[in-house]
Amino acid sequence: MTDAPLPPSGTPDLFEEIARLRAAGEPAALATVIGTRGSTPGKETMRLLVTAGGTILGTVGGGCVEADVVDAAMDVIESDQPQRLTFRLTENATGQTGLMCGGELEVFIEPLTTPQLVLFGAGHISKDLCDIAVRAGFRVTVVDDRASFANAERFPNAQAVIAGESFAECFEQLTVPRSAACVVVTRGHAYDLECTDYALHTDAGYVGLIGSRVKIRNILRRLAASGRLEGQDLDRLHAPIGIDLGGGSHGEIAVAIVAELIAWRRGFLEGLRTKRISAQEMRTVTSRVKLEPADPVDVQGDE
Numbered sequence: 001m002t003d004a005p006l007p008p009s010g011t012p013d014l015f016e017e018i019a020r021l022r023a024a025g026e027p028a029a030l031a032t033v034i035g036t037r038g039s040t041p042g043k044e045t046m047r048l049l050v051t052a053g054g055t056i057l058g059t060v061g062g063g064c065v066e067a068d069v070v071d072a073a074m075d076v077i078e079s080d081q082p083q084r085l086t087f088r089l090t091e092n093a094t095g096q097t098g099l100m101c102g103g104e105l106e107v108f109i110e111p112l113t114t115p116q117l118v119l120f121g122a123g124h125i126s127k128d129l130c131d132i133a134v135r136a137g138f139r140v141t142v143v144d145d146r147a148s149f150a151n152a153e154r155f156p157n158a159q160a161v162i163a164g165e166s167f168a169e170c171f172e173q174l175t176v177p178r179s180a181a182c183v184v185v186t187r188g189h190a191y192d193l194e195c196t197d198y199a200l201h202t203d204a205g206y207v208g209l210i211g212s213r214v215k216i217r218n219i220l221r222r223l224a225a226s227g228r229l230e231g232q233d234l235d236r237l238h239a240p241i242g243i244d245l246g247g248g249s250h251g252e253i254a255v256a257i258v259a260e261l262i263a264w265r266r267g268f269l270e271g272l273r274t275k276r277i278s279a280q281e282m283r284t285v286t287s288r289v290k291l292e293p294a295d296p297v298d299v300q301g302d303e
Contacts, residue, residue: 014049014058018112025139025177027052027113029073033060038103040089041065049112052077065089065105073109080265082110113179114139115265118204120167120195121186122149125210128254129183130155136258138181143170145191167194176202181261183208183241193219196239200232206264208241208257216240216277217285224286234282238264240275 021028031048041061048066049057050073060069065087076083087105115138119126122144130140134157141160144150150163164170167186176182182199184207186192192209196219199207209216216239223229242256243263256275263269277285 012057014047017049017057021051022112022114024175025113025116025179027077027111027179029076029109029111031060031069031073031107031109033105034084034108035106036103038089040103040105048073050074050077060107061105069107069109072107076109076111077113079267080111080113082108084108115261116141116177116180117261118143118174118176118180118182118199120144120182120184120199121191122146122154122161122163123185123187124250125185125253127154128251129185129257130158132254132258133261134158136262138261141174143167143174143195144186145170167191167198171198174202176204178203178205180204181206181208181264183210183257183261185210189215189219193222196237197223197228200229200237205236206261207237207239208260209237209239210241210253210257211239213240213277220282220285221289224289229286234279234286237279237282238274238276240277242275244273244275 018028018030028049028051031050033044033046036044041063043061046060047058048060048069050070056070060066068087072083072085085107087107089103089105117133117138117140119130119140119142122142126142130142133140139159140157141162142150142155142158143162145164145166147163150161152158152161155161162170162173164173176199182202182204184192184195184199186195189211192211196207196209209219220229238260241260242253243259245252245256245259247253247256260269260274263272
């Protein structure tokens with residue numbers, strides 16, 4: 001097995017860049033040459049890193065095959081599913097690039113993004129939710145305004161636990177990328193409103209809110225009345241949150257929420273029986289705020 005050539009001086013180290021992307025939650029894919037037959041420009045263990053923005057680092061040999069690998073890597077980033085592909089090279093196929101090759105190149109392309117989950121609220125449901133989500137492959141950050149609840153002892157599996165004097169103080173410590181999911185399960189409806197408002201104004205691809213349909217509608221009306229929903233994509237909002245499994249215990253609710261997160265991440269939410277109010281109904285509810293003043297939001301939560 002032949003090692004890949006060292007990168008030119010000044011080129012970022014590929015594995016350090018992978019670590020940086022994973023820590024930042026930025027989508028990317030890694031293509032590795034795992035087999036060759038005949039004459040090919042790529043050799044085993046050559047690697048090519050591709051980001052969602054199209055930036056590349058490394059090589060699988062260059063030429064026309066590299067462009068094909070980049071295209072396949074973009075598909076892997078989109079689907080979050082690995083692919084094992086074989087590229088056949090001929091003189092006719094590679095003549096325009098000046099490469100005289102004739103053989104096969106086998107490449108394994110894997111997604112590198114570790115999905116991030118931000119949990120707003122550190123109560124009983126969040127404790128179960130954190131443990132199950134970590135087992136499902138999510139990096140979990142727990143946020144609460146109570147240090148007695150939001151701490152490493154209660155959440156040993158969380159990547160980070162943020163506690164402050166207020167949720168607003170906690171928000172200042174957060175960075176939420178597009179690949180992240182935000183789940184709001186605080187102890188009070190007023191806190192749910194505050195955290196949902198924040199989450200919808202991040203780049204998060206998924207925002208989930210626990211509670212009854214009455215509570216969800218009231219929160220939507222209040223956000224709309226204050227102008228906080230202008231320009232917001234309500235298709236991102238999943239409320240009430242979770243797959244409808246019929247369970248009601250803390251553990252069952254946590255399983256239902258993580259099941260929905262997995263389906264969202266894998267692109268399989270469509271057709272599943274979820275609890276959410278449709279985006280169309282959300283838009284209808286918020287469009288009537290001038291005619292129907294929002295009901296007051298209770299301080300009592302769902303925990």
